[in-house]
Amino acid sequence: MKADCANCPTHACYTKGVNCTGVSEEEVKRAYTEDELKMMQAAAYVEGTFYSNITRLQEIAEFAKCMGYKKLGMAFCIGLNAEARYIARYYTQQGFEFYSVCCKNCSFAKKEYGLKQVKPELDHEAMCNPKFQARFLKEKGVELFIICGLCVGHDAIFTANCDGPVTALVAKDRLLAHNPLGAIYSRYWKRKLGILGPDEV
Numbered sequence: 320m321k322a323d324c325a326n327c328p329t330h331a332c333y334t335k336g337v338n339c340t341g342v343s344e345e346e347v348k349r350a351y352t353e354d355e356l357k358m359m360q361a362a363a364y365v366e367g368t369f370y371s372n373i374t375r376l377q378e379i380a381e382f383a384k385c386m387g388y389k390k391l392g393m394a395f396c397i398g399l400n401a402e403a404r405y406i407a408r409y410y411t412q413q414g415f416e417f418y419s420v421c422c423k424n425c426s427f428a429k430k431e432y433g434l435k436q437v438k439p440e441l442d443h444e445a446m447c448n449p450k451f452q453a454r455f456l457k458e459k460g461v462e463l464f465i466i467c468g469l470c471v472g473h474d475a476i477f478t479a480n481c482d483g484p485v486t487a488l489v490a491k492d493r494l495l496a497h498n499p500l501g502a503i504y505s506r507y508w509k510r511k512l513g514i515l516g517p518d519e520v
Contacts, residue, residue: 380415386463397423399497420452426443449469452469453480466488
């Protein structure tokens with residue numbers, strides 16, 4: 320497996336059933352646990368039933384219902400506190416027990432940990448605390464963990480400390496209204512990033 324699929328000219332795995340990996344179908348079948356296969360079935364159900372007709376916010380709810388989850392938990396960035404209220408309202412209305420923990424929980428100062436501050440002049444700038452976002456949600460018995468705008472790196476720590484499946488609702492991108500692919504869809508950003516193709520104007 321070359322692991323260079325982004326530069327594949329044909330993607331014949333998708334269109335023609337070509338397997339370029341050297342991995343057998345039996346090996347793939349053996350690799351998935353019973354729980355993972357259940358998740359694959361739920362994901363396929365949501366995709367096949369609602370393809371291009373519902374938002375990711377709704378897809379997460381449909382996936383959770385299909386899995387039989389009752390408790391959802393969201394780790395969110397404090398910068399998205401207004402959005403978090405609407406998200407919590409939606410999932411509660413969908414019948415879930417919904418829990419949320421903001422990134423600044425515990426409110427320990429960055430300077431106590433030698434962390435760079437956004438505003439150095441502040442006496443107290445609270446650090447993000449993703450490990451405890453995971454811990455507090457685990458204590459509530461959350462069955463599906465949702466990331467909402469955590470910083471790069473903090474999202475990795477959060478995910479590594481969850482004891483159940485994690486999905487992302489929002490990927491933080493302060494410049495592009497939390498739409499990271501905006502940089503790829505904009506020729507101005509592609510030029511700025513040095514990735515504009517030679518045939519692109």
